[in-house]
Amino acid sequence: MNYLDQSPQVAERFAKLRQRPVILDVQGLTKTFVTDGAEHTTLDRISFQVFRREFMCVLGPSGCGKSTLIRIIAGLDTPTGGKVLLDGHEVTGPGPDRGMVFQSYTLFPWLTVKKNVMFGLRMAGKSQYEAETEAREWISLVGLSKFENNYPHQLSGGMKQRVAIARALANRPRILLMDEPFGALDAQTRAQMQSYLLEIWKNVDVTILFITHDLDEAVYLSDRILVLGTNPSRVAEMIEDPVPRPRDRSQFVSEPFLATYARLGELIHPPTEEQQERLPITRLTEVGDDVE
Amino acid sequence: MKKKPGIFAPFGEIPPALEAVLLWASFLLPLAVWAVVSYVPFVWHPLVRITEPAGVSYFRPDTLVEKKVFAAENEKLAAQGLPLAKGVPANPIFLPAPHEVAQAFHKSFTTPPRRKGEPWLHESLWHSIQIIFWGFFWSSLFGVPLGILCGTFKVFSRLGEPVTDFIRYMPAPVFGALAVAVLGIYDAPKIAIIFIGTFFQQVLVVANTTRKLDTSLIEAAQTLGASRPQILFKVVVPGIAVDLYNDMRILLGWAWTYLIVAEYIGASSGITYFINQQAKYRIYDNVFAAIIMIGIIGFTTDRILALLGAKIFPWQKKSDKPGLWKTLRARRAALPA
Numbered sequence: 295m296n297y298l299d300q301s302p303q304v305a306e307r308f309a310k311l312r313q314r315p316v317i318l319d320v321q322g323l324t325k326t327f328v329t330d331g332a333e334h335t336t337l338d339r340i341s342f343q344v345f346r347r348e349f350m351c352v353l354g355p356s357g358c359g360k361s362t363l364i365r366i367i368a369g370l371d372t373p374t375g376g377k378v379l380l381d382g383h384e385v386t387g388p389g390p391d392r393g394m395v396f397q398s399y400t401l402f403p404w405l406t407v408k409k410n411v412m413f414g415l416r417m418a419g420k421s422q423y424e425a426e427t428e429a430r431e432w433i434s435l436v437g438l439s440k441f442e443n444n445y446p447h448q449l450s451g452g453m454k455q456r457v458a459i460a461r462a463l464a465n466r467p468r469i470l471l472m473d474e475p476f477g478a479l480d481a482q483t484r485a486q487m488q489s490y491l492l493e494i495w496k497n498v499d500v501t502i503l504f505i506t507h508d509l510d511e512a513v514y515l516s517d518r519i520l521v522l523g524t525n526p527s528r529v530a531e532m533i534e535d536p537v538p539r540p541r542d543r544s545q546f547v548s549e550p551f552l553a554t555y556a557r558l559g560e561l562i563h564p565p566t567e568e569q570q571e572r573l574p575i576t577r578l579t580e581v582g583d584d585v586e
Numbered sequence: 587m588k589k590k591p592g593i594f595a596p597f598g599e600i601p602p603a604l605e606a607v608l609l610w611a612s613f614l615l616p617l618a619v620w621a622v623v624s625y626v627p628f629v630w631h632p633l634v635r636i637t638e639p640a641g642v643s644y645f646r647p648d649t650l651v652e653k654k655v656f657a658a659e660n661e662k663l664a665a666q667g668l669p670l671a672k673g674v675p676a677n678p679i680f681l682p683a684p685h686e687v688a689q690a691f692h693k694s695f696t697t698p699p700r701r702k703g704e705p706w707l708h709e710s711l712w713h714s715i716q717i718i719f720w721g722f723f724w725s726s727l728f729g730v731p732l733g734i735l736c737g738t739f740k741v742f743s744r745l746g747e748p749v750t751d752f753i754r755y756m757p758a759p760v761f762g763a764l765a766v767a768v769l770g771i772y773d774a775p776k777i778a779i780i781f782i783g784t785f786f787q788q789v790l791v792v793a794n795t796t797r798k799l800d801t802s803l804i805e806a807a808q809t810l811g812a813s814r815p816q817i818l819f820k821v822v823v824p825g826i827a828v829d830l831y832n833d834m835r836i837l838l839g840w841a842w843t844y845l846i847v848a849e850y851i852g853a854s855s856g857i858t859y860f861i862n863q864q865a866k867y868r869i870y871d872n873v874f875a876a877i878i879m880i881g882i883i884g885f886t887t888d889r890i891l892a893l894l895g896a897k898i899f900p901w902q903k904k905s906d907k908p909g910l911w912k913t914l915r916a917r918r919a920a921l922p923a
Contacts, residue, residue, distance in 0.1 A: 369808075370805050388805070388808035389809070390809070390810055390811030400800075402806075402807075402825070403825075403901050404825065404827065404828075405824075413810055414811050417807075417810060417811045417812045417820070445900070446901075458806075462810070465810060465811060
C-alpha cells in the first residue's frame with residue numbers, strides 16, 4: 295500500500311478539511327543567522343497553510359529549524375523575510391491568540407495549578423471569580439481537579455504539561471502551538487499524553503500546530519504532516535495522513551500507518567546518508583561470543 | 587575491586603548523623619582549644635599570678651608577672667635564705683578563660699557604666715541594631731528596584747552597572763571623613779557608611795539574580811498575553827522572590843561587617859564604643875562576650891529569616907529549602923564574577 299492511497303472516508307475528510315477557512319497562513323518565511331560573520335539560513339522560504347480545526351504536525355530532523363519556525367509563528371522571534379498571517383492579520387509579536395506549550399516546563403513555580411491556569415485570564419482583565427470558574431473547567435478537562443491547589447514541583451512531568459495545555463487553552467487561542475511538548479517525557483507517559491491530547495482536541499474548538507521529531511507521534515496525531523528538510527530547511531513534503539480517525543494505538547501496525555511511517559523515514563533519513571553515517575568499528579579487545 | 591564510597595569520596599555524600607556531629611564539632615573544637623589553653627597549666631601560661639608576695643616589694647596578691655621575673659626574684663630570696671614567693675601559672679589578661687566569658691554574658695549586662703551618661707550594654711547593642719537596620723533599609727529601598735531594573739532591561743544594565751561596579755571597589759570606610767563632613771558626627775554618617783557598603787553590591791547581586799530567571803517563563807507569559815508591566819510585576823518579581831530573599835540575607839550579613847567601621851566614624855557609638863571602653867578598663871571578658879554577641883545576633887537573625895523564608899515561599903522544593911549547612915554555604919557564592 296502506498297502512503298498516498300486514502301480510504302474513501304479519509305479522502306472525504308480531507309476534502310472537507312480543505313474547504314475550511316485558513317487560520318494560519320505562513321508565506322515565504324526565511325530566517326538567517328549571522329555567526330562570526332558567516333550567514334546561516336535556517337529557514338528557507340517556508341510556506342504552508344493550516345485550516346481551521348486541523349491538527350498539523352511539523353516533522354524534521356533535529357537542527358532543522360522547527361523550533362525557530364514555531365517561535366516565529368508565536369511571535370517570539372522575528373523572521374528575516376516572509377510573513378505569518380493569523381486570520382488574515384500579520385503577526386507582529388506574541389499574543390494570547392496563539393497559545394504555546396513549550397518542551398521545557400514553563401509553569402510558574404510560585405503559582406498553584408489553578409493560579410497558573412488563571413494567569414492568562416487575569417492578564418486579560420477578567421475578575422478573580424470569573425477567572426477561577428473558567429480555570430476550574432479547564433483543569434477538569436485535563437483531569438487534574440484533585441491537584442488544583444498543588445504547586446508545580448509537586449506534579450509529574452506529564453501532569454505539568456497537562457496544566458500547561460490547560461493554561462494555554464484557557465485563553466481560547468485561535469491556534470495552539472506545541473513545541474515538542476512531550477519530548478522530555480518517558481515513553482509510556484508520552485504515549486498517554488498523545489491520547490489525552492487527541493481527546494482534548496476533539497472536545498475543544500482549537501487548531502493545533504505540533505512540532506516533533508518522532509515519526510510515530512506525527513503519524514498518530516496528525517491530519518497533515520509538514521516534513522522539513524535540513525540545511526537550509528525547506529518544505530520537503532506535505533503529507534496527508536491516511537490513517538482513519540478516531541485513532542487508537544492498535545493502528546500503529548495498520549497498513550496506512552506503516553506506509554506513512556516508511557515514507558517519513560525516507561524523507562527524514564535518506565538511505566544514502568544512513569550508509570555514510572555507519573561508524574567504523576575497530577575491535578579493541580578479544581570478543582568471545584559473536585552476537586551477530 | 588569494589589570499594590565502599592566512604593566519607594572521603596570526592597564530592598561524595600556523608601551520613602546525616604555524621605553531618606550533625608560535625609556541625610557541633612565545628613563549634614566545639616575551637617572552644618576545646620580555648621579551654622585547653624585556659625585550664626591546662628603547662629600549656630602556654632606565660633605569666634605567674636602571685637598568691638604570696640613573700641619579701642618582694644612590688645609583688646601584690648593577684649599581680650601578674652612574667653615567669654622569668656618571678657624565677658629571678660625567687661632566686662634572690664633563696665640566696666638570702668628568705669621564704670619564697672608563691673604563685674600559679676596564668677595567662678595574660680587579654681585571654682580570659684571560657685567560664686569567665688560565659689559569666690561575662692551576664693555580668694556585662696548588669697555592670698553599670700563607669701561614668702554617668704555612658705550607655706549600658708543593652709543600649710549599645712540596640713543602637714548598633716538600629717544603625718544596621720536603617721543602613722540596610724535605605725540601601726534596599728533603592729538597591730532592590732534598581733537591581734531588578736538592571737537585570738530586566740539591558741538599557742538600565744548598561745547605564746547603571748559599569749559605574750556601580752567601579753564604585754563597589756572603593757572600600758566604604760574611605761567615605762567616612764566625607765560622610766562626617768556632610769552629615770555630622772552622630773548616626774547619619776554611620777548609616778551612610780552601611781548604605782555605601784551595601785548598596786553597590788546589592789544592585790549588582792540583585793541584577794545578577796534577576797538575569798538568572800528562566801527566560802522561558804517570560805516567553806510563556808508573553809504567549810499568555812501579559813503586557814510589559816505585567817511581565818515585570820507578575821513574572822519577574824515573583825519569579826526571583828526566593829533568590830532575592832536569600833540574597834538579602836547574605837547582604838545583611840555584609841552590612842554587619844561594615845558596622846564596626848561605621849561606629850568608629852564621628853562620635854564612637856554602639857557596640858564598638860562598648861568594646862573599646864571595656865578594653866580601656868581592661869575588662870577583657872566583657873570584650874569577648876560582646877564580640878561573641880555580635881556573632882550570635884547575626885547568626886540568629888539569619889536562621890530566623892531562613893525559617894521565615896520557608897514559610898513565606900511555600901512553592902520551594904524541599905531540597906531547595908535552606909538548611910543550616912546551606913545557609914552557611916550560600917554566603918560564599920553570592921557575588922557576581
